[in-house]
Amino acid sequence: MTEHERPKGVLRVGDRVRFEDRVHTVVGLSGTTVRLLDEHNSASMVMFAHLMASEGFELLDSTAPTPGLPPFGLLDTVPEVALRKARFYEKHLIEVETGLPPEAPKGAVPRPEYDPQWRTVNERVVAKAAELTAAGNEVSDRTLFRLRSKWRDEGLWGLVDRRATRLSMAPGIGRVDERLVEAVLEVLTAQEDSSSGTRTRVIRLAEKLVAERHGEGTVPLPSRATYFRLLKSLSEGRHSFGAATTRRSLAGRPEAPFTPTLAARPGEVVQIDTTPLDVLAVLDDGVTGRVELTIAVDVASRTICAAILRPAGTKAVDAALLLARMLVPEPMRPGWSDALRMSASLIPHARLMSVDARLEHAAARPVIVPDTIIVDRGKVFVSDTFVAACRSLGMSFQPARPATPTDKGIVERTFESINTLFCQHVAGYVGSDTTRRGRDVQAVWTIAELADLFHEWVIARWQTRPHDALRSPFLPGKALSPNEVYAMLVSRTGYLPVCLDGDDYIELLPVEWRKINDYGITLDYRTYDCRELGSYRRQPSGVDTKGNLWEVHYDPYDLSHVWVRDTRAGGWITVPWTRLGTVSAPFADFTWRHARAVLAAKGADDSDEDAIAVVIDDLLTRAGSGPDRRIAARTKAATAVPALPQARREPQPETDEEPDGEGEIAQVIPFGVFDAFTDGSR
Template structure:
């Protein structure tokens, strides 16, 4: 078909009426005038200058009906009778508009449909009369005009009779529907408990009164409102439990695309959750541990740290160190779990990094970007600073947005199905799935669970993952170790040994003054000869008002690390020798709560030290403790101590790894006179295991995770 142009007989739209070009007068040089005749044949005549007509936004050419391919997919959804009727109507519409019912526009035109001698209005009326004579019911000129409009907009599909009843949302007052949409989304995002529908009805009326005036818009009767509420919930996808509603409401807007990572460590997701298993913390105290995990998107490798409830920055430090440090094979583990027996090119990697010689088959990566939620420990300034010092970018996700880190969220379900549900004391994912007598089962201790967890993580990397596919083997699911081995030739492997300063950078940080007495915080005073010359001095950091950068370990409060001009220096607690046993922040915080201050700061700190030592000795002798004290001791023991390694982390020189991190315990120097002999009674206590130090036999204690 030819393109529409401004010529005699052409149809055009001006304003809300259709016109036909009746004549062109003048030339381009002297100015052309266009004569227009109303297409409906009412005798209206208009004359415009060509420049004026073309410059008017109300002017547009009416294109002739274009050929359209029938929408066969849509037509297949209706009956054959409706299809034939629509194709028949197409021929009638084309005859009205072009004079010829054939799609190619060829063939003689009937006199009553000849565009050269009749107007469009006359042809529409002629078609209505023709169809009425053939027995069509209710066909008028307006009917034919509607057919033309539908055909021009939607082709043959527009001529199909579509009878669709109105929905409940269509019949409801639009402002009531708007109020329900707003209130339901607010409740879902706030994770508010479900209430009765009568409460929502009152809240909707209050919302309408605030926006439109009192009683201007009224909610429908209760029965109608309840049905409308269900319909709006369904339209928003907010049916189901409160958890499901919150997840759908916080979900980002579509379209959803898979997270793509092509290098190990390119994108690592971190998160914490309570472990759905009851364990014995100490002396019969039962509790649940908190699991902090990291999942590498490229290889689906997973690392995890088990701690009492409440993640600390130290746990994040241990987790990051686990990723960058090989895991040493443990006694009793199958040789099939070693890296030498895996698909990883072990010999070539050992030539680059000797730490992998006796390592278990688990990827060793350097994280580039970690994705975290809005947890306090993850988004703290200390976490950002520690990660920046290692060249790791921190990417927080929006609040309450689990799908943004779906890989690590999904891994919790796998941990439940592959690990937790097989253990005694499994609590289920919610209260409705919990047994009534799980506290009577033979629960495991923290050390036993930690040992099994470390072995489970190695098994995890030998298990095929449905999300790992190789381009050359798309039908085969790979294991994390296989994917790591496939990516190593592309990305390479660079060993990253952690030094003492690296580990200190990962510890929590606070800014303190160095006073004449030393560094004070948390009712503890730290001082050392290395601070001589800095007492009362300004650090020069203007953003922190001259305070000094101090890193501390919550699980080992007897020492801190201060960044001095020459680097990090360890500073001990001045009362460290007055306390006979190790302790954690759980114990110290408990002592600070129960001991009332009666004197100066120095006197109060001395009283705290005495109370702490008495408490630790009572716990070591297993004397009778209150329920609160037993729980404090259990938490302290379950936390354990995460010590800072001396020098670079080297698995070849370390006899006992901790939490899967080689080098946490430095090997003692046999020539050091300060190292006690095996027969020495260090604390002058009975020869019985301390509930804070260990709950295993001496033979097993060296393999404490």
């Protein structure tokens, strides 16, 4: 065996090695076991694989090199001319090492000047240098010695001219002064929150910054073409001259490696967020505008646990109510089935599935009880109301990091899916920005109707549609729907969460403390009364800490009833609004407050309950007529006051109860008996 054919790295008896921060001598080899003796004559036995894999292992006093494998992948980046030159030298170095060129036939004998039996390595290298120089490839013996050393350590890669493979860490910079490069980078970084501009603006700002720091004319400035090449290089991946939204999104990405949000069971992680919906709706004042959508998405199953649509300006009470809707199934909410049947009359029958079908789908919808809720740092979600609701329900509240949308990427991506799968198919779709908007887009649906359409789409389409991110390890080639994944995860966890009931739903609603007077209960100038309050009128509730007032819960999305806690018999008393028959369509707290504002703008009494009811009925009638038959435009609709009926108001005894102030704005929820074919035409 020649010297080139021997193993380049061997471990023999007598070699010294570094093992566990001490120097050992190899005193014995037995199969894969190595016997070591350290400097204190302490012997040990170790497996050869364990010795080689130990941290800090080093083979000492070895004359033979221990090369690593050549970088085969980098050879593909070498230009053909440089690679051909490297192979040329490799062929001659093989002859220097072995005495025979690689293409020598079997049985060939070395030439005398390269025979390892008669010539030393130095003599063979000198002879090869002379041969190549005589053939026109001038090379010194010193160069060949250097190439031979690199070749033995790195293989063919060691013979490649590295100038041909030199990588520029910043292509386009060239010989531009480093101080100018630093200034350009600083200006580009500052563009993240600015409006998009041109390259000339960056050049001007960079030159100004350099002059302020180093003096006018101190730093040499390149030509305009070099400037543009420099900007192209430094702005790569920053989106500095494109859409500002993309630039801010890229700047908001975390520096750490991306790690997907994972959950192994339903409710382990739930993400909540709000976004404007890309659909125009007819608001309660008869004009059109976009609404806000707030949803809660379960990470494990991608289930949309709950959703709320309301006019722009989501409040903390809306976010808290979202938790109630998430934890209480729709069929278990007080009066839900009746409200559903009434809302079905708002939309043509062909647009919606039957009420019975909707009841069936709603009953089968997964109920998610969250363990951890992730929200952004908007005022709605970090408010005391929402945090207190999470704490009372035993949920972990986790705000996302500032300007880091990737912390709740699941709900952000769900909004995009809602836009493509739902919004663009709804009349009144306006696109994500004005450049995507069609000509003369008209709103068709009211908020209540749009909410009905969206909730039906969720239970009938989203929950049953295969989701590409939902896979089973047993069926990796099949995408599963949120309902299928929920069933699979329930089977794996072995339990179903016990959801809250209708009484719990009332507990989660906003609360006010009021007296029960002879005429009933007043809440924001609305009067609620029923026979069940008879024995409690003018009586203390027994709650001394609240001045013996009665605990009243209300749903800002359904003002038809309130619930009074019966502190004596227990349970709840459902109390309807006394003017419920005056209004012909569903309305919410938002509509009530707008009607009061209309009266106040005309100098009328905004505490007149009958007058407010008439204004609400007029507003809802105009909203239900659609944008093509609106009575007036935005300004007129906000100030129009219908003729008030000449009805005598019921006298209300004096009370020390303070009038309600302005409260949270809420979304329309259907209630009451309403026929779209008769009342809607008024």
